Amino acid sequence: MKRAQAGWIAGAAAATLVAAGAITYAVAGDGNSGVEPPAADSADAGFARDMAVHHQQAVEMSYIVRDRTDDTEVRRLAYDIAQTQANQRGMLLGWLTLWGLPKVSSDPPMTWMDMGGMASGKDGALMPGMATNTEMEKLGKLDGKQAEIFFLQLMTDHHKGGVHMAEGCVQRCSVGVEKDLAQGMVEAQESEIQLMADLLKKRGAQAR
Numbered sequence: 264m265k266r267a268q269a270g271w272i273a274g275a276a277a278a279t280l281v282a283a284g285a286i287t288y289a290v291a292g293d294g295n296s297g298v299e300p301p302a303a304d305s306a307d308a309g310f311a312r313d314m315a316v317h318h319q320q321a322v323e324m325s326y327i328v329r330d331r332t333d334d335t336e337v338r339r340l341a342y343d344i345a346q347t348q349a350n351q352r353g354m355l356l357g358w359l360t361l362w363g364l365p366k367v368s369s370d371p372p373m374t375w376m377d378m379g380g381m382a383s384g385k386d387g388a389l390m391p392g393m394a395t396n397t398e399m400e401k402l403g404k405l406d407g408k409q410a411e412i413f414f415l416q417l418m419t420d421h422h423k424g425g426v427h428m429a430e431g432c433v434q435r436c437s438v439g440v441e442k443d444l445a446q447g448m449v450e451a452q453e454s455e456i457q458l459m460a461d462l463l464k465k466r467g468a469q470a471r
Contacts, residue, residue: 392424
């Protein structure tokens with residue numbers, strides 16, 4: 264990873280986290296804003312629920328690989344992803360609480376995007392890009408370079424799915440700050456996809 268590129272990504276992640284408090288406050292309002300919260304079946308609520316689940320797996324993958332390799336570049340990337348997505352997940356779940364909406368739904372994932380049947384959910388892959396339970400178990404058994412490559416491949420797929428969902432929120436969500444957060448996810452994860460392509464190339468591998 265080039266130092267300048269690593270610094271830019273870390274800076275972008277930091278900026279996202281600094282903005283988190285302000286965004287959460289803006290969405291919550293002061294209780295007297297007169298603005299109606301999103302409905303339970305809205306794109307805003309659906310995105311918040313689904314992306315919280317999607318992010319949780321990325322956090323889990325990141326912590327797994329940090330225990331399976333000593334490589335500084337991959338460990339730094341994994342740490343940045345884990346911290347950023349854990350904080351964003353907290354925001355998404357916090358908004359659902361503030362809106363008085365359930366954190367789970369009986370509808371299939373991505374119903375809010377009219378894509379409820381896109382992912383079968385087989386072996387734990389609830390949404391496009393998510394790793395299966397079998398793949399998660401495999402990641403936990405690999406070491407060194409093999410773990411790095413498999414993590415980068417899984418996370419590339421994961422980010423592509425996340426970008427697709429975030430773009431859906433940008434198009435469909437009605438809460439301005441949530442749309443802004445989704446757009447930030449698109450930009451940050453697309454940058455990380457390119458970074459991971461470079462890291463895979465250095466290891467003689469490529470995305471799946």
